[in-house]
Amino acid sequence: MLTAYGADHRRLRRMVAPAFSARRIAELKPAVQALAAELMDELAAVPEGQVVDLRERLAYPLPIAVIGHLMGVPQEQRDDFRQIVDNVFDSTLTPEQAQANNLRLFEHIEQLIATKRAEPGDDMTSLLIAARDEESGGAGLTAAELPDTMILMISAGYETTVDVIDQAVFTMLASPAQLGLGRSGEASWADVVEETLRAEPAIKYLPLRFAVTDVKLPDGQVITAGEPILAAYGAANRHPDWHGADADAFDVTRRVKDHLAFGYGVHFCLGAPLARLEVAEALRQLFDRFPGLSLAAPADTLRPIPTLISNGHQKLPVRLHTAG
Ligand code: HEM
Numbered sequence: 001m002l003t004a005y006g007a008d009h010r011r012l013r014r015m016v017a018p019a020f021s022a023r024r025i026a027e028l029k030p031a032v033q034a035l036a037a038e039l040m041d042e043l044a045a046v047p048e049g050q051v052v053d054l055r056e057r058l059a060y061p062l063p064i065a066v067i068g069h070l071m072g073v074p075q076e077q078r079d080d081f082r083q084i085v086d087n088v089f090d091s092t093l094t095p096e097q098a099q100a101n102n103l104r105l106f107e108h109i110e111q112l113i114a115t116k117r118a119e120p121g122d123d124m125t126s127l128l129i130a131a132r133d134e135e136s137g138g139a140g141l142t143a144a145e146l147p148d149t150m151i152l153m154i155s156a157g158y159e160t161t162v163d164v165i166d167q168a169v170f171t172m173l174a175s176p177a178q179l180g181l182g183r184s185g186e187a188s189w190a191d192v193v194e195e196t197l198r199a200e201p202a203i204k205y206l207p208l209r210f211a212v213t214d215v216k217l218p219d220g221q222v223i224t225a226g227e228p229i230l231a232a233y234g235a236a237n238r239h240p241d242w243h244g245a246d247a248d249a250f251d252v253t254r255r256v257k258d259h260l261a262f263g264y265g266v267h268f269c270l271g272a273p274l275a276r277l278e279v280a281e282a283l284r285q286l287f288d289r290f291p292g293l294s295l296a297a298p299a300d301t302l303r304p305i306p307t308l309i310s311n312g313h314q315k316l317p318v319r320l321h322t323a324g
Contacts, residue, residue: 003210022273029281063162066161091307161202171250174295
């Protein structure tokens with residue numbers, strides 16, 4: 001779907017789009033809230049003052065549980081997928097390592113398909129398998145499209161949302177004035193999510209785009225058909241023509257909230273409403289439950305993950321004081 005064009009793209013997207021309608025996302029909200037609350041309870045059990053890596057204890061487990069629930073990934077397969085999907089987004093792997101990882105990815109997807117074919121559930125994997133098995137006169141999925149679509153859903157749902165939770169918590173803790181606006185209600189948690197997506201998009205650069213026709217740019221340059229394109233969402237989101245002279249500043253009260261973090265046009269991220277719901281819920285519950293939350297290391301010592309695609313930290317060490 002991510003790289004398909006025209007009628008093929010529409011057919012593939014139509015198949016999964018209903019799962020992301022406003023109604024379906026609203027139905028998922030109680031489950032997302034309950035999953036976030038469970039993680040908060042686990043955090044609350046950590047002894048006062050002990051350093052916790054929030055990337056490990058919140059940013060990862062919440063999206064993995066949500067997409068695992070949506071796709072019907074059995075609990076015992078979730079950790080393997082996490083490792084494999086991390087590698088998919090890691091642009092520092094050698095070609096051999098990347099190829100070995102792809103093989104593992106397909107093996108795990110086939111295993112998931114076999115599990116769900118034997119025991120279908122109320123999940124998207126079972127729906128996609130049914131769409132494949134119906135062989136509905138070209139309207140369903142081909143044998144290759146079934147695993148590819150599942151890989152897209154699982155990888156898109158795993159890694160990206162992790163980075164937005166990480167960046168939103170980090171930026172709030174590193175900018176007490178901005179956090180104050182969120183806590184006082186002068187800015188909503190949804191505003192915090194949008195500004196994080198703008199200033200620190202989870203996908204800095206998106207590879208795997210190719211020009212289908214010649215594309216003439218406003219400055220006269222031409223990208224010729226077939227050339228690869230690396231979409232630089234991070235740069236676009238901080239362009240002064242769009243967001244003014246203070247485009248680099250993190251400002252949750254910003255009036256113009258537009259950004260390209262979810263892409264643009266017919267390929268616009270299908271999971272955007274789900275991702276927004278997850279991150280806003282994580283922030284709301286985290287700052288409610290731990291009013292004294294603080295970074296456990298100077299902000300400038302946190303290291304980015306070493307890939308040109310994703311935009312997160314290797315670790316997010318915090319102290320979880322409950323008192324304000
Ligand atoms: C904050 C988290 C997320 C970010 C930053 C993000 C970002 C993106 C981006 C940049 C694209 C490409 C858009 C383009 O080519 O113009 C995309 C596509 C897509 N995303 Fe997301 N995504 C996120 C979460 C999710 C989630 C949770 C899911 C599913 C559960 C998902 C499913 C998809 C799918 C299926 C596509 C392909 C759409 C198409 O090609 O028609 N994403 N996403």
